[in-house]
Amino acid sequence: MNKAEFLERMERSLKGRVEDVSDILGEYEQHFAQKTADGYSEEEIAAKLEKPEVLAEQFVQADSGHRRPISIIARIGVAFLSIFAFAFFACLFASVLVIGAAALVSLVTGICLITTLNPAGLIPPMPYAGSLLMGICAAALAVLLALCTIYFFLYAKQLVKAYSRWARNSIGSSIYPPLPINPQLGPAQWRHFRNVALIALAVFGATFVAGYVVMAASAGSLGFWHVWHWFSSR
């Protein structure tokens, strides 16, 4: 079997069964050209290639299962669902922003309490020991909220990616592996994340309790805010 015969038999077996037959034939033509340049005869090359009918069968198999018929209903369904999904993701990212803002507010409050800065007289009178403890407490809360922001952001991002992949698989012609919906952090990153969160939580709890005790003791009342007239109009 020479080159012309090989290509002809291949073309006959492929015709009407796969797309762009010329693309496949071109690949084998190049194979012949390369091998001929190395000094092999066309018969030798064809013998080493495999029977063209067998190869054609493999090409047909390679293409099968990919041109799944996708109904128009499925496409409309996914498009419709995507509207809701998009709204949901927008809400998710908005709440990430809100938690981020809360983290920033906690941080500013903490700084004001620790440094006794009192912008626009917003911070009511209290002893410095209590102010310092509550300031640290607010800073720890800021760290916790910042971690929440990061985690929710990663979660929302991964969710969007997983949804996009799913939607593409549902209406596309090929199947890609599905993506997990939870954030993909490495074990070391997870460990750091957890350690920082635990320390921040411990500091938050301890300073809150200590701050309350200090203020209650210095005011001589559990409701120290009444004693110092925090919420009464002057």
Added chain:
Amino acid sequence: MFVAEGQQGKGSSTVNVQYKKGVLELCVLAMLHEGDQYGYDVSEYLSRQIDIADGTVYPILRKLKTDGLVTTYLSEESGGPPRKYYTLTALGREEYIRARDEWLSFARTVEGMLK
């Protein structure tokens, strides 16, 4: 050890064929992970390493392309027709890492059992 589908005896099961095909796909992905390759180079290298017919690599490349794991581009060579190069897509890279790790852990288990 590895035989192309067409050369197999009638008794071999389709599971076996699918299994070998998967391994060959992984080998092709590994080669492309090293760098872009011309179809002929993949065929030459693989048929020299593993006992398969020269022609069977092209259907594998075709399958990887329909799966979205590789794409092709044409590159002009000096003094010759443009060559078709195969390159891994981002998805192909992702799939290669996954399949490689799966294969390696499987191979380790088998090796441990055979000792």
